[in-house]
Amino acid sequence: MKLAVAMSGGGDSLASLLRLRDEGHELMALHGQFLPEHDLRASEGLAKSCASFGIPLHLLDLRAEFEARVAAPFAAEYLSGRTPNPCARCNAAMKFGLLLDRALALGAQALATGHFARAGEHPVYGWALGRGADPVKDQSYFLSLVPRQRLMLARFPLAASRKADVRAELSACGQTPPLPVESQEICFVPDDDYRAFLAARHPALPGPGPAQLPDGTRVGKHQGLWRTTIGQRRGLGLSWREPLYVLDKDVERNVLVVAPKEALLAETFRAGEVNLLADHALWPEDVLVQTRYREGARPARVELSGGVLTVRFAEPNVRPAPGQVAAVYDRGGAVLAGAVIV
Missing domain, CATH: 3.40.50.620 (HUPs)
Structure with missing residues (x-):
């Protein structure tokens, strides 16, 4: 060949x-x-x-x-x-x-x-x-x-x-x-310093802004939303009575939303740009979904509708970061689909 x-x-x-x-x-x-x-x-x-x-x-x-x-x-x-x-x-x-x-x-x-x-x-x-x-x-x-x-x-x-x-x-x-x-x-x-990479490419990056809890309580300020990712704990420069993690990023208002770890737990998320690698009609009802390379795939059920995957984990997990990949596997290790988390 x-x-x-x-x-x-x-x-x-x-x-x-x-x-x-x-x-x-x-x-x-x-x-x-x-x-x-x-x-x-x-x-x-x-x-x-x-x-x-x-x-x-x-x-x-x-x-x-x-x-x-x-x-x-x-x-x-x-x-x-x-x-x-x-x-x-x-x-x-x-x-x-x-x-x-x-x-x-x-x-x-x-x-x-x-x-x-x-x-x-x-x-x-x-x-x-x-x-x-x-x-x-x-x-x-x-x-x-x-x-x-x-x-x-x-x-x-x-x-x-x-x-x-x-x-x-x-x-x-x-x-x-x-x-x-x-x-x-x-x-x-x-x-592997993506922050330095972005700073070198874009000298006028968005600057600091407020960091707040989901209820609007201000807990400090961030140094640029582009410096953070969903689920991040270290390097935020925030002092609070318990550890805070990045929950969301409001780009329009330049606000970093942070919360205790339990607030990050989610059972459901959506993913688009779906790349089907196996006929959806042949998928098993219970699958495994991996949302980070360094983490294992977790039990879930997945619905496909209108070109969007809706993933429901069997147990709550730390919410995945928008932009990352969600890969769907069967229990034998076959990849059923890949998609981009919304």
């Missing part, structure tokens, strides 16, 4: 390439330049490695597209009071969007990546995206906004692997990735 392999310069994509080579596939490597300041270690190291493997490497300049489709919307979402998920947007718009398009144009039949996720035939849904074998590294949550037809053209060689096994595998065959250090959580935000 003729496959393209998306190469970031890290170990996961390198291991994927080597596995597919050993399986006898006809391969090409694609390296997309997304960031304004490109790390030459990645492109130069990949060129050297691919040459030694006899695999053609295509370097793609996608900086303008990444800025328009990922970085700029990320900043705009924060300024509108939401908490965006740029990795999920990048997978949909860039990796399985433009990068997949380039792969197909170059004659590839599918695009392989180093994601820890699985995809393939399913006895109930026909085809399904599912969790990878490594529960710590599973990245199916970040893939839930990618359209089904796009994911059906994806290959995940690390589906059954754990991260530690991949490191050991590379070491055993004497391969060192060009970028041996794991990439940061948001690749285009230096030091």
